[in-house]
Amino acid sequence: MTNNYVADPKLIEWMKDIRRTIHQYPELAFREFNTAAYLSRKLDELDIPHTKGIAGTGIRAVIGKKEQGMKSVALRADMDALPITEKTGLPFSSKNNGVMHACGHDGHMAMLLGAAAMLKKHTNLPGQVILLFQPAEEDDGGAEKMIAEGVLEGVDGIFGGHIERHFKVGEISVQPGLICAFTDEFRITICGPGGHAAKPHESPDCIVAASYLITCIQTLVSRETNPVYPAVVTIGKICGGSAANVIADRITLEGTIRSTHQEVREKIITSLKRMVKSIGELYVTETELIFTSAYPPVINNSLLAGIAQKAAVQTVGESGVTGQPYPSLGGEDFSFFLKHIPGCFVRFGGEREDLPHANAHSPIFDFDERVLPIGAEFFVRCAFLFLQQTDKT
């Protein structure tokens, strides 16, 4: 490989500056207006044509031409932040109160712009590279909405990645097959007439019904799921009740089901419906179960995982490339792209050894910025290797 695939110190500083600027102005899903405007200015600086306003705030940029017999490859970065109040104390901490880039998406955007800057310099690009800056990965599935607006038209393959604090800087994890779980989010409502706390015989108690339901839900995985297939059901939120001397008239529970096998997923959903209905009958309350979102699993194409593996070895060396022996029960809406075209999603090590508890979605989250050029170089190599590949995917 020539040096055209390596980020020079100036480019690394440029990426760091981008990451830090975006980090200061985080925006929630589908509200990434200033982020999009900033990315657009950077793409203009690089003289890369792009379309804004896809799925609201998404951007599709194009480098090179797809001439007869050539291929087109997409590289994707997510744009949204989280409703978390930052407590890192970093000099470039969030200036948007209550919102924080606590998942590393600021780094993903910086990496993709770094890759774009390198790719733009290549006059011999053997095909076309599409840059997808996607809104709303954390919530509401921005990928699906971008696809509906046609961003994958004419695209033959896609690569994406996530900064991962559980791996050291200089490590890239590449694994064919299923690497992220089915994600099904739900909301349960339990309603009753409500009443006086001293008169339990006059009103069914929604809090007691909800408590039993939560306990029952613990057996969905432990007693009803084939243990060889990983699965999780978590209730992450409970709301209800107004005072110590009032029987609550309404409780809502919100939770998520993570599974790695379609049959297991269906069984858990069916059993959850049964439990919710049964609790309603048992405690004479009205119950409702609504599924609020569903992400498919991330299933990496084996051919593209092979390309990613090669690109990773070229970037961090043989010893830096790891696999993923077990699927993550995390969700990732990159999976929607993979329903349409083959692709591969990897993880870039970004551990901060000095901050052992600064995990993703934590108010003290941070990553080691040395991962930025690694991600950018990896993307450039993936693009070249994919476009040079003559086999059909």
Ligand SMILES: [Zn+2]
């Ligand atoms: Zn996240």
Ligand SMILES: [Zn+2]
């Ligand atoms: Zn994320």
